Amino acid sequence: GESVGLHLPTLSVQEGDNSIINCAYSNSASDYFIWYKQESGKGPQFIIDIRSNMDKRQGQRVTVLLNKTVKHLSLQIAATQPGDSAVYFCAENYGGSQGNLIFGKGTKLSVKP
Amino acid sequence: DGGITQSPKYLFRKEGQNVTLSCEQNLNHDAMYWYRQDPGQGLRLIYYSQIVNDFQKGDIAEGYSVSREKKESFPLTVTSAQKNPTAFYLCASSPEPRGGNTEAFFGQGTRLTVV
Numbered sequence: 001g002e003s004v005g006l007h008l009p010t011l012s013v014q015e016g017d018n019s020i021i022n023c024a025y026s027n028s029a030s031d032y033f034i035w036y037k038q039e040s041g042k043g044p045q046f047i048i049d050i051r052s053n054m055d056k057r058q059g060q061r062v063t064v065l066l067n068k069t070v071k072h073l074s075l076q077i078a079a080t081q082p083g084d085s086a087v088y089f090c091a092e093n094y095g096g097s098q099g100n101l102i103f104g105k106g107t108k109l110s111v112k113p
Numbered sequence: 114d115g116g117i118t119q120s121p122k123y124l125f126r127k128e129g130q131n132v133t134l135s136c137e138q139n140l141n142h143d144a145m146y147w148y149r150q151d152p153g154q155g156l157r158l159i160y161y162s163q164i165v166n167d168f169q170k171g172d173i174a175e176g177y178s179v180s181r182e183k184k185e186s187f188p189l190t191v192t193s194a195q196k197n198p199t200a201f202y203l204c205a206s207s208p209e210p211r212g213g214n215t216e217a218f219f220g221q222g223t224r225l226t227v228v
Contacts, residue, residue: 036219041222041224042221043203043205043219043221044156044203044219045219046218049216089155091217103155103156104155105153106155
């Protein structure tokens with residue numbers, strides 16, 4: 001989701017539940033997408049990526065779903081753990097003039113023990 | 114260990130001073146980037162470099178300068194012209210230049226505070 005001002009969207013889940021974090025991307029020409037995890041005071045870490053010729057990709061405990069029709073990306077985390085608490089960013093690469101990743105504002109995931 | 118290193122982790126600057134943030138990578142990556150992150154916001158691109166001795170402005174380059182004299186180094190100078198420099202600065206690198214569909218690897222960031 002989109003953030004307003006200084007407040008990030010927050011998702012609060014119970015430990016052991018599944019989490020779903022959503023992201024709407026901006027450019028229909030984007031062909032590569034990444035999810036990053038950022039813990040407080042640290043740099044973003046790569047979680048999983050997906051190319052536009054796919055609609056689903058699975059990793060260890062994580063799954064990314066891509067719906068190009070509505071320009072929507074989601075990250076599913078199975079059996080969420082306290083260590084999963086962080087801000088999660090999606091990024092899109094449309095290979096534009098800068099050829100770099102365009103980042104969403106992020107969603108804060110809070111896991112309750 | 115291979116990686117990307119930013120220093121210092123915390124930096125304090127007086128108004129009117131220039132400061133330089135260091136970013137070094139030993140991943141042999143061609144492309145390097147500087148981003149700025151403000152509370153509750155996504156990453157905004159300041160400058161990027163796809164090859165040694167070449168760099169391009171990003172979305173918010175005003176008040177910043179960079180150099181790319183060596184492949185492994187991409188220092189960022191925050192000048193006195195930057196009106197609101199207090200932020201978290203992130204350096205990143207990627208193995209392929211423009212258009213390559215690869216992830217960016219990030220450093221641990223430098224938190225700059227103007228006092």
